[in-house]
Amino acid sequence: MSEVFLDSELQAKDYRRIAKALDISGYSLAELRSILEDEVAPAFASNLCSVAGEWAGWRENDVQTIMFQSLSRRRFRLLSWLKRVMRRRHIEQEWEKIAQFLEQG
Template sequence: MSDPRREAVWLALSELWLDTELDAGDLLRLARCLHESGYPQAELEAIYALEVAPAVWLNAWSVAGVWQGFDPDWLFERCRHNQARRARLGFRLGCRLLRGAMTGATRADWSGVIHRLEGLGEG
């Protein structure tokens, strides 16, 4: 089942794991996309850590990672799968154990996005 609002968030957040440098303008653009989604910050944090990160985190550790953007169909399928597993304790524990590896390369940019999102006001 398609959820355009959530898919836009998945696509925006996936940019944090691309093999590119994000500048202040990119972080603001991502923050605006998240703001427009209407999701509260706590849900955006969960989407980041439990839906998108498990799908794309290995790209940050790849020698020649994806840099132009993830295939949307592939990304949406992986994120939908992770969304369905979010309530499972084993999945959540696995994400918690691997959080440093999954989000370590994106933490500075993610903090920048959150800072800008707070400046826009929550959805």
């Protein structure tokens, strides 16, 4: 799910691949949405505000490291109102694209 926070436009094939991976994860749609909002977004949403952004993606080990760092710092960090609004809007848009493919099976 971290890919939706890259500074590049994902294509239908990307959303289909993400949806396939999520589908075999065994989590429900509600659980997946919660993971995106509560765990992945706090760790990767700041990439959207970056001037340069990350174009190449992250290696799996990097994703794990970023997630663990984010979760350990999260209680000490407050997001500004603007970042929360931007993140919420981005999550809504990206989740709709992923959910289409999840619903198709």
